Amino acid sequence: MFLTHLYIGAMVLGRISGLIIAMPGLSMRTMPNMVRVIMIIAMTTILVPTIAMNPFQPGLVVLTLHSIQEFLLGFMMGWLVNLIFAGLSMGTELISTQIGQAAAKQFNPSMSTSQGPIGTFSVLLAIAVFLGADIHLQMIYLLAESFDQIPPGNMGNLFAGMAVWVDFSSVLVDISIRISGPIIAFVFLNNFFLAMLSRLAPNMNVFFSVGFLVSLIGGMVLFTLLLPSLFTTVLDYCMQALMQVRILVEAVRSG
Secondary structure (H helix, E strand, O other): HHHHHHHHHHHHHHHHHHHHHHHHOOOOOOHHHHHHHHHHHHHHHHHHHOOOOOOOOOHHHHHHHHHHHHHHHHHHHHHHHHHHHHHHHHHHHHHHHHHHOOOOOOOOOOOOOOEEEHHHHHHOOOHHHHHHHHHHHHHHHHHHHHHHHHOOOOOOOOOHHHHHHHHHHHHHHHHHHHHHHHHHHHHHHHHEEEHHHHOOHHHHHHHHOHHHHHHHHHHHHHHHHHHEEEEEEEHEEEEHHHHHHHHHHHHHHHH
16 A cells, blocks of 8 residues: 555656646746645655545556656646746747847856847746736646546647647737737837938938937836736736647547
8 A cells, every 4th residue: 555655656756747847837947846846745745645545556667658648738728827927028028029029148046048138028927917817726726626526647649739738828929919019019000100200301310319218218118008908918827728638638538
């Protein structure tokens, strides 16, 4: 019986590790590894006694393969939600490039990339909204629920889950366009107006002396005004991602 608990615990730990590593906020490079380890061990200790135990004593190779499958399932569940923040990062990077902040890049610890100030600020604030709305707790609940649908050692078709993940990855483009679209349109209209003005009055040279400042200041003001709707959009997409997590688990179970 002890060995059965040990084997089940190893597979539960694998699924939990995948989710924790991919979950928004916890996947940040600045998050101490010790915090992740403590959370993984604590969640494993809590969940293992709640899982129905069947006599199960595989060999080391089989146990390793099962643990890898469990890790991949947890990782896909976490990255389904993290796709929202990747799309937000992409959209705000487009904004930074359009309003002239492409050169002012700094390290974004949540995505482990270099971004403009708008991108870093937006992603970090979106993670705060994500945590404040308790979406991380809903993800943990879905993880615990997944052990009833897919018990450890009874993994279904992971490729069916990957298909769900690939289908939902189109949200990257969708959310980036919805976030950056208004500011890109503003910059385009501003450049178009200044180009026409420069054509009519070549000696004014307003395109280079005024255009950059108008794009920068106007873009920042418009971005500030759009912040409330931006985070409403992020929360809406996060709820869609949670629904997709359920679909992914069901696809793996029935596949």
